[in-house]
Structures are given as C-alpha cells and as structure tokens.
Amino acid sequence: VPLANVRNFSIVAHVDHGKSTLADRLLEITEAIPPGGRKQYLDRLPVERARGITVKAQSVSLLHADERTGETYLLNLIDTPGHADFSFEVSRSLAACQGALLLVDAAQGIQAQTIATFFLAMERDLAIVPVANKIDSVNADVEGTGEQLESVFGIDAKELVPISAKVGTNVDAVLGAIIDRVPAPGGDASVNAKLRALMLDCHYDSYRGAVASVSVVDGVVKIGDKVRSMRTGQTSEVLELGLMTPEPLRVRELTAGRVGYVITSQRDVRAAKIGDTLVLERDYQKSLSAVSTDGSDVLTPLNAFREAKPMVFQGLFPQTGDDYEKLKAAVERLTLNDPSVTTQTETSAALGPGFRCGFLGLLHADVFHQRLKEEFGAEVIATAPTVPYRVVYPGESSAVSVSSPMQLDVERLSQSHGVPRVEGSDPVGISEPMVDATIVCKNEHVGKIVELCVDRRGTQLEHTHMSNSAGTGSGDRVLLRYRLPMGEVATDFSDELKSRTSGYATFDYEESGYQQSDIVRLDVLINGQSVDALAGLIHRDKAQRSGKAWVTRLKEILPRQLFEVKIQAAVGQKVLARESISAYKKDVLANYYAMDKSRKQKLLNKQKKGKKYMKSVGSVEIPNEAFAGLLSKG
Numbered sequence: 182v183p184l185a186n187v188r189n190f191s192i193v194a195h196v197d198h199g200k201s202t203l204a205d206r207l208l209e210i211t212e213a214i215p216p217g218g219r220k221q222y223l224d225r226l227p228v229e230r231a232r233g234i235t236v237k238a239q240s241v242s243l244l245h246a247d248e249r250t251g252e253t254y255l256l257n258l259i260d261t262p263g264h265a266d267f268s269f270e271v272s273r274s275l276a277a278c279q280g281a282l283l284l285v286d287a288a289q290g291i292q293a294q295t296i297a298t299f300f301l302a303m304e305r306d307l308a309i310v311p312v313a314n315k316i317d318s319v320n321a322d323v324e325g326t327g328e329q330l331e332s333v334f335g336i337d338a339k340e341l342v343p344i345s346a347k348v349g350t351n352v353d354a355v356l357g358a359i360i361d362r363v364p365a366p367g368g369d370a371s372v373n374a375k376l377r378a379l380m381l382d383c384h385y386d387s388y389r390g391a392v393a394s395v396s397v398v399d400g401v402v403k404i405g406d407k408v409r410s411m412r413t414g415q416t417s418e419v420l421e422l423g424l425m426t427p428e429p430l431r432v433r434e435l436t437a438g439r440v441g442y443v444i445t446s447q448r449d450v451r452a453a454k455i456g457d458t459l460v461l462e463r464d465y466q467k468s469l470s471a472v473s474t475d476g477s478d479v480l481t482p483l484n485a486f487r488e489a490k491p492m493v494f495q496g497l498f499p500q501t502g503d504d505y506e507k508l509k510a511a512v513e514r515l516t517l518n519d520p521s522v523t524t525q526t527e528t529s530a531a532l533g534p535g536f537r538c539g540f541l542g543l544l545h546a547d548v549f550h551q552r553l554k555e556e557f558g559a560e561v562i563a564t565a566p567t568v569p570y571r572v573v574y575p576g577e578s579s580a581v582s583v584s585s586p587m588q589l590d591v592e593r594l595s596q597s598h599g600v601p602r603v604e605g606s607d608p609v610g611i612s613e614p615m616v617d618a619t620i621v622c623k624n625e626h627v628g629k630i631v632e633l634c635v636d637r638r639g640t641q642l643e644h645t646h647m648s649n650s651a652g653t654g655s656g657d658r659v660l661l662r663y664r665l666p667m668g669e670v671a672t673d674f675s676d677e678l679k680s681r682t683s684g685y686a687t688f689d690y691e692e693s694g695y696q697q698s699d700i701v702r703l704d705v706l707i708n709g710q711s712v713d714a715l716a717g718l719i720h721r722d723k724a725q726r727s728g729k730a731w732v733t734r735l736k737e738i739l740p741r742q743l744f745e746v747k748i749q750a751a752v753g754q755k756v757l758a759r760e761s762i763s764a765y766k767k768d769v770l771a772n773y774y775a776m777d778k779s780r781k782q783k784l785l786n787k788q789k790k791g792k793k794y795m796k797s798v799g800s801v802e803i804p805n806e807a808f809a810g811l812l813s814k815g
C-alpha cells in the first residue's frame with residue numbers, strides 16, 4: 182500500500198459514547214475479526230474488561246478495499262481512553278495521527294471530555310470527522326447534536342455522520358469519510374529517506390522483554406538494523422517487527438506510514454522513552470561526520486507530545502510488614518508496563534518501608550492498585566493522595582517539589598525571620614498546582630455546581646449556554662469553566678459533582694500552573710505521638726473542618742485498648758480537634774477471665790489474625806484501613 186493510501190486516525194469521545202464499540206464494527210467490516218465476537222475487542226487488560234473502560238490506547242492496522250474507487254487502503258486505528266486521567270494516552274495517540282473521529286452520543290450531546298479531546302485534536306491540526314452515535318436509541322437527537330457541534334466548535338453540521346455503532350448502521354460511511362477527509366501522512370517514503378520513527382508506547386512482555394509501539398514517519402526499519410534512540414543515545418538491534426491486525430503479525434520491515442511494534446535487544450522498557458525518536462545508527466554516524474552544506478544529513482527528532490506528569494501521589498505500603506520484597510517486585514514489574522507511574526522509596530515510622538508513587542489521577546492510582554493485586558497478588562495500604570506542591574524555603578532561591586506530607590520541613594519553613602531574601606528568588610512559601618476544569622451540565626444544576634466550585638476555592642472562567650434550538654434530547658446544556666486547586670479536584674470532586682446533579686454533569690480538567698497558597702500540614706497524634714502516615718497537606722481554611730472529620734473517623738475505626746486513647750489533629754502546636762476512646766470497662770475484662778479455655782483460644786486466634794492487618798504506634802494498634810483516604814473525607 183503506497184503512502185498516499187495510508188490513513189492514521191484515532192477515535193476520541195467522552196467516556197461511554199461508544200469508541201470501543203465503533204472500533205469493533207470497523208474491525209469487523211475490514212474482516213480483521215469475525216462478526217459477533219467478544220465486545221470491546223481492543224480492551225484486553227483484565228482491569229479494562231472488569232470496569233468496562235479503556236485504560237491503554239491500542240493501535241490496530243486494517244486493510245480496507247474501497248468499493249467506490251477499487252483502491253486498497255491501510256487504516257491505522259488507535260482506540261483511546263476517555264477518562265480525564267488518561268488524557269496523556271489520548272495526546273500521544275493523536276501524535277501519530279492525521280485525523281480524529283470525534284464521536285458524540287446523540288442522546289447525550291457534547292460532554293466535558295468531548296470538549297477536552299476536541300481541543301487536543303485541534304491543537305495538533307488534525308482533520309476532525311464528527312460522528313453522531315447511538316441513533317438507534319429512542320432519545321437520540323442528531324439534529325440537536327449537530328447544532329451543538331456548530332455552536333461550540335464551529336463544525337459544519339452537514340459534516341456529521343450519523344451512525345449506530347451497536348447495530349452497525351451507516352458505519353460504512355465512517356470509512357468513506359476517513360478516506361476522503363483525513364489526509365495521508367506527510368512522511369518521506371522514498372528509497373533515500375532516513376528512518377525516523379516515533380515511540381508511541383511501550384509495554385513489558387515477560388517472554389520478549391520491551392515491546393514498543395512505533396509510528397514510522399520517514400524511511401524504513403528492517404530486522405537486523407542497528408537503531409538509536411535520539412533522546413537517550415542508546416543503541417540496540419532490531420529483533421522483531423510486526424503489525425497489530427489486531428493479533429500481532431510479524432513482518433520483515435516497517436515502511437513510512439506504518440504503525441506497528443518493534444522488539445530490540447534492549448529489553449528494559451524504562452530505557453525506552455515514550456515520545457522519543459528512533460533513527461538508524463548509520464544515518465546518525467553519517468550526520469556526525471558529514472560536512473553537509475544543504476543540511477540534508479541533519480537528523481532532527483520528531484515533534485513529540487507532552488510528557489505525562491504525575492498529579493496525585495500516594496504512599497504504597499505492604500499490608501503485612503514482611504511483604505515488602507514482594508511489593509517491590511510487583512511495583513517494578515507493573516511500572517515497566519505503565520511508565521507513566523513514577524516511584525520512589527519512602528519509609529514511614531508507622532508503616533515501615535514502602536513506595537511513594539505518582540499517578541496521573543485517582544482513577545489511574547486505583548487501576549494501579551487493582552492491577553498490583555490481580556496481576557501480581559500484592560495487596561497494599563495506600564495512604565491519602567497528595568498533589569505535588571512547590572516549596573521555597575527561607576534562604577533558598579528556587580522551589581523544591583514536595584509530594585508527601587513527610588517531606589515538608591515545617592520548622593524550616595517557619596524560620597523565615599532573619600533569613601535574608603535571596604535576590605531575584607521566588608517568594609518563600611508553598612505553591613499549589615492548579616487546574617482548569619470544564620464542566621458540562623443541565624441549566625437547572627448550575628447553582629449547585631457553582632456552590633461546589635466556590636467551596637473548593639475555585640474561580641469562574643466561563644459560563645456559556647450551548648445553543649440548541651431543538652431543545653429536546655441533548656438540549657438545555659451549560660458549559661462552565663473554573664480554575665481550581667488540583668488538590669481540591671483530585672479526590673472526591675467528581676463524585677460530589679455526580680451526586681449533586683444525579684450523575685448528569687460531566688467534567689474534565691487540564692493542568693494550569695502553580696499558585697501561592699496558605700497550605701499547612703495537618704498532623705494526627707495518637708496519645709501525643711504524631712503518626713507520619715496519617716498527616717496531610719491542606720489549605721489553612723480547611724484544616725479545622727478536616728481535622729474534625731479525621732479524628733471522628735479515627736474514633737470509629739480504632740479498636741478499644743486496655744487504656745484510654747487520645748486522638749488529636751493539629752497544625753504545628755495548635756490542636757484543632759480532639760476525641761478520645763475510653764478504655765475497656767472492667768466487666769469486659771472480668772468476662773474475659775471467666776471465659777472457658779476453648780473460647781479464649783478462639784478469641785486469641787481471631788485477634789492474632791486481625792493483628793496481621795494492624796500497625797502499632799507506641800502501644801496503640803491501628804488497623805490498616807485507617808491510613809487510607811483520610812483526605813477525601815475532608
């Protein structure tokens with residue numbers, strides 16, 4: 182297939198609008214899979230199938246004989262996740278594409294992630310093919326959806342392709358639109374072209390090592406070639422090449438326009454930088470030695486996509502102390518498969534050795550925990566999520582990143598008196614990461630949402646009615662945009678939003694820099710002793726409320742002891758909330774002494790089993806569940 186007959190495209194849409202279902206139909210029409218097989222074929226991970234969501238982008242190469250022209254086309258389709266946490270997957274998928282199918286559920290109309298993904302595609306100058314899905318549904322409003330597309334994005338409603346991905350109605354027209362409206366890749370496929378391939382993704386296969394998915398932009402890569410990664414300078418030999426059809430199909434070479442996979446002698450995925458450019462070592466050496474006058478020997482890296490930035494950090498500790506080695510092995514293996522997770526060792530006085538992991542969002546963290554358990558049998562205690570703050574200490578000229586309450590040196594921060602300000606430095610203090618959130622909701626819910634955003638320290642950026650004269654089905658929608666602290670959004674914001682709007686509001690966000698803020702460390706003390714893994718970073722105005730919620734919750738969770746247990750929440754020396762758990766009453770103990778031997782033994786065994794999932798601080802036992810999710814209850 183010549184380059185002119187190649188089409189690279191992604192399917193982007195809000196969650197549940199039917200991307201994976203449409204991918205199934207496209208796979209069937211092109212006879213890549215037999216009809217009526219497994220649903221959401223490209224969602225392969227157990228966690229994807231269990232949750233019914235796409236987590237990893239998947240590419241598949243399809244051959245399509247166009248009946249109108251008699252020509253054969255190579256279609257590289259990339260199915261993408263819809264959830265905000267995985268927008269990084271979307272943006273790197275789009276980097277390999279010239280077009281995007283923008284799918285909209287015609288019964289729901291434009292939603293928050295429709296907007297977010299549209300702008301990602303527009304930023305990259307992709308040809309956008311709007312598709313109205315679910316026209317078989319009784320609530321479908323194709324006309325209204327077209328009007329929304331016109332008013333929100335300026336897309337001509339006449340371009341809209343109405344389909345039912347589920348039933349298969351009009352899916353042919355989607356293929357036609359891709360061929361007609363998406364341009365062929367602009368790479369160089371001539372014999373003299375120098376190889377340049379973009380590393381899209383990488384996963385670890387226990388038999389074959391690192392398997393990289395690549396988009397070949399210029400030239401050709403063959404088995405046996407010596408390749409160099411431009412960013413790391415590492416070289417390796419190409420051992421295997423293939424296309425996903427969707428099963429892996431081995432080939433001898435990948436030419437310009439192909440999206441496929443590469444296995445090299447470099448087995449370590451961490452060495453394979455996503456977004457990197459692969460070139461041939463001999464071209465590279467030539468470019469070093471050649472005295473080129475016309476610049477034709479210069480190798481420039483491909484325009485990559487933005488790197489994934491972790492936004493939510495959590496401490497991960499083994500459920501039982503002696504499982505650290507097991508957890509370590511599991512975390513290492515799984516991060517091979519998901520390089521967007523960052524890890525660092527962290528030791529807590531209360532929980533022992535563990536890891537500080539950075540995730541793209543809470544759902545991403547949740548998926549990681551589940552995969553640790555399902556794929557590696559490692560159960561973890563995850564501490565409350567924290568966003569990455571930037572801290573400038575007195576006497577320092579630049580900020581350091583603090584993504585764990587344990588890392589914040591409160592004393593040092595407070596010693597600003599007398600320390601001269603470093604010339605030209607950032608102001609001393611803490612800055613918090615901000616996000617710009619997009620919320621799409623019904624008009625009747627605006628009040629409740631504004632209230633929520635104000636409570637979360639947000640400022641309004643936009644409030645627009647999405648015009649829709651039909652006013653049925655998807656009509657009556659409002660688009661709100663707010664700037665909010667990431668820390669206020671990362672935890673339970675989307676749950677709150679759903680519960681206040683009966684699930685009707687949708688939301689997406691993108692990062693938007695840092696802002697100085699009055700952030701304090703809220704410590705939890707048990708019988709006067711501060712428990713590091715229970716501390717949290719929080720805005721001063723919220724410390725009182727959260728402190729109260731935390732001690733109340735701990736009081737419910739902590740078991741009674743033989744002595745009184747005092748629970749306090751404090752900022753510095755100032756105690757903001759306190760509770761206490763009274764000791765066992767004498768008669769409980771008396772009962773215990775009166776108990777017969779076998780019952781006593783049973784009780785002791787039960788206690789011992791329970792202890793495995795307890796940590797002790799001083800002489801107080803704390804159940805594992807106490808460490809999780811304190812912040813989200815703030």
Ligand code: GDP
Pocket residue numbers: 194195196197198199200201202203221233234235263314315316317318344345346347348
């Ligand atoms: P994704 O999150 O965008 O990948 O969406 P999925 O493809 O997983 O589909 C979400 C849900 O919508 C599934 O229950 C599908 O069966 C359903 N769905 C997808 N396309 C259609 C359609 O054309 N009509 C109807 N009625 N339901 C559909």
Ligand code: MG
Pocket residue numbers: 200201202234235261262
């Ligand atoms: Mg999907």
